[in-house]
Structure formats: C-alpha cells, structure tokens
Amino acid sequence: EVLFFPSRPCCIEALLAEAAEPGAPARPCPCPLPSGDTALSRLVRRVLSARRSLDLCLFSFSCPQLARVVQLLHRRGVRVRLVTDAQYMGLHGSQIGRLRHAGIQVRHDQHSGYMHHKFAIVDRRMLITGSLNWTTQAIQSNRENVLVVEDAEYVKAFQEEFERIWEEYNPANYSFFP
C-alpha cells in the first residue's frame, strides 16, 4: 500500500477506543472532525495492528495523535523501542519526553549528522517507511509519501538497520562522559 499526504484532519478516537477495548460499544466522539478513511487513519490502523513489537526510527515525532497510538500499544504490552534524533527530540512540541515519561525506551544519536530515517516496523513483519515525519505539520500540510511493505527482503534490511542503530545508540556507549 502507498499513502500520500497531506491527509484531511480526522478523528481517530473510534480507532483508539476499539484498540483499547476490542468489541466495546462505540461511543460517538463529540469533536467536530470527520472520522472517515484518510491517509492518517490508514497509517494509524497499520500501527495499531501491532501485537508483539513496534520498532520506531523517527527523525521527528511531534504528532500528539500518533503519540497516543504508541502509548496505547505500550500499555497493551507491545514492546515499543524508539530511536530518534538528538537535535530534534528537544524541539517545541516533541512527544519524546511524554513517551519516555510513559515508560517507553528511547535512544538517540550523539552525532552532528541527523538520524533522518522515518520508519516503523510492526511485529518484525510490516515496514512503514517514507518521507513522513510523525508531525502534525507533515500530516496535514506537506506533500509526503508512506510505503507499507510486507516483503520479507525489505523488512529484514530495515530490521537489521534498526538493530544496528539501537546498539550504536545504547547509552552504555556514550562517549561524552569523561
């Protein structure tokens, strides 16, 4: 599947409620946003399909809706690991602090170069990758693409890249301590 952005703004409360309590009767959300089928709702559905693991490698993560998706998966027992960029994680609106506060493992680079990837791997079997940073600006205003790929060859290459980065960014390897 290929998703193109910008996406119309949409309400994802029904998707979150169904993921939190499968089969519970739907309660209509009072917000004025439509809950139709959009690039954002499709992305959210894909991420919410995680049952065992979610590996995130994101340059910039400031979208509160997607942060709620990740927190929900974490609460549901999915093993979430998040790699991000040191320079961007402290910017205004970043969700990294909130995710760390929720108990999610986060690692970041310690280089001047950017950790510029924007991909997610669901259950080590589905790759979600493209130009899209997980920011509201990118989702609602930019021309962006996201590929959803289950081809084992691509998933394996990105999973290996994730593991390399996860180890390289292990705080035990920090070199800025004396």
Added chain:
Amino acid sequence: EVLFFPSRPCCIEALLAEAAEPGAPARPCPCPLPSGDTALSRLVRRVLSARRSLDLCLFSFSCPQLARVVQLLHRRGVRVRLVTDAQYMGLHGSQIGRLRHAGIQVRHDQHSGYMHHKFAIVDRRMLITGSLNWTTQAIQSNRENVLVVEDAEYVKAFQEEFERIWEEYNPANYSFFP
C-alpha cells in the same frame, strides 16, 4: 534493493565518464577519493540507467555530484522533469538554479506546506524513494534509507503522484499574479 546512508565519500568520475562516452578508455581521476562500491555510487548507477525519462520530486537538492548526473542525462536527451520545494530551492548551495540554467524543466509549490517527497522515477519503471534528500550533508553525514523498487504497483502510484504535482505546480496555474 535497499541503500543505507551515510555513504563513504567516493569519486564518481569514472561512472560519469562511462555514461558520457560508453566504451571510451577509462582515464584515472587525480582526486584522492576512492571509487569503490558505496551507497552513493549505487544510487548514481541507478539514476544513470535512465534512457528516456527521469522524473525527480525532491524537497532539497544541493549535492553537486548528483546535479552533474542529472545534467549529463539531460544532455544525453533523457527527458528530465524536476519538482521541488519553493522554500528550499533558494537556500545556499541549492542546485536548482544551475539545473534550470542548463535547460531542465523545474516546477515548485506555492504553499506554506513543504513539498517533502524525495523520490525519482527512472524510465517510468524504477522508483527510487526514501528519507534521503539529495544533499551532500545527507549523503555523507545522516542516517538515511533509499529503496529501489521496480514493482509496477508502487511505480504506478508514485508516477501518478508525480503527474498530479507536475500539473498542480504548472506556472500557468500560479495564483499570486493579479
């Protein structure tokens, strides 16, 4: 194929010379860079494989090496079209002016949102897409990914997105003239 960056710096003179004059005797380049197999040389080879068309949709394009690749294809008669972002095309080091000067068709957005795609389509059959902007900083310093995909479904989706953007950004549609 999946390419990961950063790439070691490398000399692409031999690749350019072979593309400009196939079969001509190789002249060694006096530069000190190695000419080995790197993510950059692989990317250059893929782009240089264009025979009929090259559609570029790039947020930021400031890498002089890749600009030379594109100019060479243009001189060789490949139909090059380039879409880029209005805010980034004027930044220091941008290659957009140089490419326009060489006669290559360039179109850009007129929105506040970014034209944030980073993809190329070679001969309407090969898609090159990922997180990588075509900048020397990204190639040499950042963690980046590039997918090379010949699957018709993905190529078609991106080709259609390219044609939509190409039409939308047609200067005949500019709305800032009175």
